[in-house]
Structures are given as structure tokens and as C-alpha cells.
Amino acid sequence: MALTDLHTNRIDLKLVAEMVTPGSRVLDVGCGDGELLALLADSRHVDARGIELSREGVAGCVARGLSVIQGDADTDLADYPDDSFDYVILSQTIQATRNPRLVLEQMLRIGRRAIVSFPNFGHWRMRTQVFFMGRMPVTDSLPYAWWDTPNIHFCTIRDFVTLCDTIGAEKERAVALDAAGGKVGVSAPWWLWNLFGAQAVFLLKRG
Amino acid sequence: MSDLSPSLADPLKEANEPSSLVARFGPDTPLLMDCGVSLDHWQIAYQTYGSLNAARSNAILVCHALTGDQHLASRNPITGKGGWWTAMIGPGKPIDTERFFVICSNVIGGCTGTTGPASTNAATGKPWGLQFPVVTIRDMVRAQRHLIDSLGIESLFCAAGGSMGGMQVLQWAASYPERVFSALPLATGAKHSAQNIAFHEVGRQAVMADPDWRGGRYLEEGTRPAKGLSVARMGAHITYLSEPALHRKFGRKLQDREAPTFSFDADFQVESYLRYQGVSFVERFDANSYLYMTRAMDYFDLADDHGGVLAKAFAGTKTRFCVASFTSDWLFPTADSRAIVHALNAAGASVSFVELESDKGHDAFLLEEPNLFATTRGFIGAAARARGI
Numbered sequence: 001m002a003l004t005d006l007h008t009n010r011i012d013l014k015l016v017a018e019m020v021t022p023g024s025r026v027l028d029v030g031c032g033d034g035e036l037l038a039l040l041a042d043s044r045h046v047d048a049r050g051i052e053l054s055r056e057g058v059a060g061c062v063a064r065g066l067s068v069i070q071g072d073a074d075t076d077l078a079d080y081p082d083d084s085f086d087y088v089i090l091s092q093t094i095q096a097t098r099n100p101r102l103v104l105e106q107m108l109r110i111g112r113r114a115i116v117s118f119p120n121f122g123h124w125r126m127r128t129q130v131f132f133m134g135r136m137p138v139t140d141s142l143p144y145a146w147w148d149t150p151n152i153h154f155c156t157i158r159d160f161v162t163l164c165d166t167i168g169a170e171k172e173r174a175v176a177l178d179a180a181g182g183k184v185g186v187s188a189p190w191w192l193w194n195l196f197g198a199q200a201v202f203l204l205k206r207g
Numbered sequence: 208m209s210d211l212s213p214s215l216a217d218p219l220k221e222a223n224e225p226s227s228l229v230a231r232f233g234p235d236t237p238l239l240m241d242c243g244v245s246l247d248h249w250q251i252a253y254q255t256y257g258s259l260n261a262a263r264s265n266a267i268l269v270c271h272a273l274t275g276d277q278h279l280a281s282r283n284p285i286t287g288k289g290g291w292w293t294a295m296i297g298p299g300k301p302i303d304t305e306r307f308f309v310i311c312s313n314v315i316g317g318c319t320g321t322t323g324p325a326s327t328n329a330a331t332g333k334p335w336g337l338q339f340p341v342v343t344i345r346d347m348v349r350a351q352r353h354l355i356d357s358l359g360i361e362s363l364f365c366a367a368g369g370s371m372g373g374m375q376v377l378q379w380a381a382s383y384p385e386r387v388f389s390a391l392p393l394a395t396g397a398k399h400s401a402q403n404i405a406f407h408e409v410g411r412q413a414v415m416a417d418p419d420w421r422g423g424r425y426l427e428e429g430t431r432p433a434k435g436l437s438v439a440r441m442g443a444h445i446t447y448l449s450e451p452a453l454h455r456k457f458g459r460k461l462q463d464r465e466a467p468t469f470s471f472d473a474d475f476q477v478e479s480y481l482r483y484q485g486v487s488f489v490e491r492f493d494a495n496s497y498l499y500m501t502r503a504m505d506y507f508d509l510a511d512d513h514g515g516v517l518a519k520a521f522a523g524t525k526t527r528f529c530v531a532s533f534t535s536d537w538l539f540p541t542a543d544s545r546a547i548v549h550a551l552n553a554a555g556a557s558v559s560f561v562e563l564e565s566d567k568g569h570d571a572f573l574l575e576e577p578n579l580f581a582t583t584r585g586f587i588g589a590a591a592r593a594r595g596i
Contacts, residue, residue: 047557049557049558055561055562055563055564058559058560058561059561059563059578059581059582061559062529062559062561062581062582062585062586063581063582063584063585064585064589065585065586065588065589065590065592066559066589067527067557067558067559068559068560068561069548069552069558069559069560070560070561070562071548071560079549079552079553080552080553081553081555084552084555
């Protein structure tokens, strides 16, 4: 499906939406204000559900007519039966979970596919800030000081690949986006992705 | 009838001859109750707002709470006050009567026109009193289903309600899933907790300890257990509020005096408030009906009806749910709502859940809470789009 008929400015959301088969059942974990859910419902006609920790986020989602449950990704995924969804999505949220491995395992249990997008801590800007300034990086996409960030488990693209291998998740597709939102060369080696990808989107299935 | 000089209806007369709509059923439509009794002469009093569309697809059933009635959004003939959910229901309001056909019935066992202990038993010509069969939430829903049938409505667009009304909403969704397109259970639980049963028992004992209760035959004997019922209401009323709400409203302020009287008068404002609540409740509610209503809530345990697994109550449901709780509700705390949501998830149901911020306690669902209104409006609006209304 062409990206042009997806009405959002967030290139990562467009990428995620592209990976979802129209008409499928989708759970968005950490759905925030529901932008991705609304996009999926409108453009992919999916049966879209969400989980969101913040009361404001949930209230906003319900008010715009989305099916969203206030809950915690770290604990509440256990309540869903196996294979409840075609896709379970974790968009820009894995770094805020207490137990990313468990969350990923649960996603692959309750969904046939998992889609994970996350900011790459191995990006050259991050590395430069740590290396030259000796300080925790603060960027446009991660605008928090170390002491007030909701993000507690940063990883690099390579780290994430290692986690996938550890839990036996098969990588069906992977895309890295540079800071401007362009795709980093599809055939490029992992080290190049890890250096120039500001964020990454992975489509996973059980191995 | 002018609102300036309202002539108030007699509660005793209202029990049999309500000043609202009423559907009467005879032996061809008996009400089969959980306790095994079959009522073959019974009636259900109700009010409607808005109009049913040609497709009969826009009906919203609102289920009332413990001491509520059918006077949802219009003047109550007994108290002369406005309906109990006028903030929520009306033209342009979150449940918009210009768009939806809203029905509210008095539940079976109630005392404002639906058959209950204060009604006359056709077989004896006397008030039913304690001879009335014990009522369950499922009985209430069964009676409502007969009403909905008689109105020619195949499927409700939505069943909505808080507290005991929320229990009915859950029961509707469990008993007749194909007849409920969407469900909005608020500030409720799939079972009544031990603590809640305990509070109810205190209330019932207060009623029964009143010598004017006369073993439940007070209507025949011309007395009323006003003191007992008033105490029951005072106790229950505390559970509907929260400490912050009580504190904000009354604190430790004294009532009409500068210093304590060193007596057991209502020195504190909160005391005189509770006494007022108790007395005004007695004017509009039947003591035996209070016993039956509280009992119905106590018996409610939806999981127990399904082998202890709540998810089975909702297996295969296509109903869209929106569950909401309030942060300061200690009668039906958020954990109760979460248990419902977990079960709905396990059943694969479409469900939204939000814990709404409020310091007003359990009663918050009856009050003007902007976030409750936004949630309701959003949920109903999305469900209406999905149903093509």
C-alpha cells in the first residue's frame, strides 16, 4: 500500500502501518494518544485495540472512539490468551518497559507477529554526546534529562537483534530510519544501520 | 403541571399506579425468577426520552442504581426534583436524546411502579411485603428483557449504568449478548465484595431492628420503619462518598452554633447532612424494597454462574464494552473494574477501560464529571458510527 494515503507526519508510524495486513486484529501496546491506532483503523481497517499507561492518553483515545485499556505493558499482557491478535505493536515504548525481554516474549505469545519500533541508542549523535561531552544524550527525539526520563532500558539496534536471537524471534523485516526519516540502505550491513539509524522498526514472528 | 407549585405524588400509590409509563404482563408472560417462583401478574414502570428510529436500532437502556428509579432525566413525581442523571442525558448531552431513544425502567423488586414488596399481591389483595420472592440482578434483567420485547426492540444499541446499574449492564451482556450492541458499565463489579455485603447487612439490620417494621408487615399495619431505614441510608451514604469530598464539604464545621453543645444533637454539619439524607430517603423509598435491592446486589456473582471463570460469561461476545472506574471509589474500587476488563480481554471482547480521576467517591458517576462525559460521548459516538446510526 502506498504511504501517501496514510495521513500522519510520523514516518515510523507509516512504516509500521505498512507492515500490517488490512483487516487484521491489532494490539498497540503503549498507544499514547492513539495516533497509530486511528491511522490503522482508518487506513487499514483493522480491529484496533490499545493499552496505555497514562490516564490522559486512555481518556483521549476513548473520547476519539478507540478501544483502549488503561494498563501496564509489563504486567497486563499476561491477561491475554495465546494468539489473540494478528499483530502486537510496541511503538517507541520498549525503552520505557521494566522488563523488555518479558514484554517481547508476551507479544510473540499473544500475537502471530510483533512489530517493534524504538530509538537507536547506537546512533552516531548519541555516541558523540557520550564520547565528547561525557553526558547522557538529549536529542530532539529523546528530549529528556537522565533524571526525569520515562525511558529506563535503552538499547542499540545490535542489542535488539541479540535479544531477538536470545528469545528465538525470527526477523521478517527490519528497517532503519535516519534522523531525517529517510531509510538507511536496505542492503547495508548491521554496523552501518547501528551508526546511522536514528530509529528502527522490526517485524518479528515466533522462530 | 407547574414546577413552581409541584403537587407531589404519594409513594404508596406510586408503587401500584405509577405516574410514568407502565407495561403490564399477565399469565401468558410470566416472570420466571431465579428463586424458582414464577410471577404471573407483574408490571414494570418505565420512562422514555427521545424517539425510536425506523430501524429500531438507536435504543439505549439505562439501568438505575440501588435506590434509583425510572425518572432518569425528568421530574421525579415523588420528590419533585429533577431526574437522577439529567447531567448525562438530554438533548446535546453525552447520551443525546435527539439521537437516541433512551429507556429507563424501575427494576423488579423496586417501589416506584414495578412489582415489588410494596405492590399489592393480586392473590391476597394485600401488599406483598416479605412474601415477595427474593430478587436477583438476573431477575431484574429478565424483567427488562420482557419490557424491551414489548417495545418491539430486537437489539439495544447500548446498555448503560453505574453501580447496581452496572451489574445489570454486565448481566445483560452475559445473558443476551446478541441483543446488546454496546455496554457501558460504570463504577461497578462482577461481584459484590464481602465488605459490600457487610455494609448492606448493617443497613438491613437497622431496618429490621425498627419496631415499626413489624416483621415486614408495616404497610398492612399502618406504620413505617422510618428510623431504621433512615439509619440504613445514613450508613450507606457514607460509603458513596470519600473522605476528601466530605472534608471539602463539611470538615469539622459546626451546624448553626458557635460551640459544641456537649450533647448528642447534630453539632457537626456532617451529622445534620446525614440526618437530612436519611429522612428525605424515607419519604421516597420503601423499607422492604431496600432489603430486596441490597440482597440482589449481595447475591450478584457473574463468575460463579459460569464455573468461577468470569471470561466464560462473555465467551464469543461481539458487544463493545467501555468500563470506567473512579480513583476515589472505595465501594467499587478500580480493581473490580480491572477484573471485568481482564475477563473481557480473555474472551477477546472489544473493550475500553479508563480509571477516571475524581475525589468524589462512588457517587462520581452521578455527578458532573467532565472526563466521564468525554469518555461516554466518545464511546457512544464511536459505537453509533459502527452501527451506522
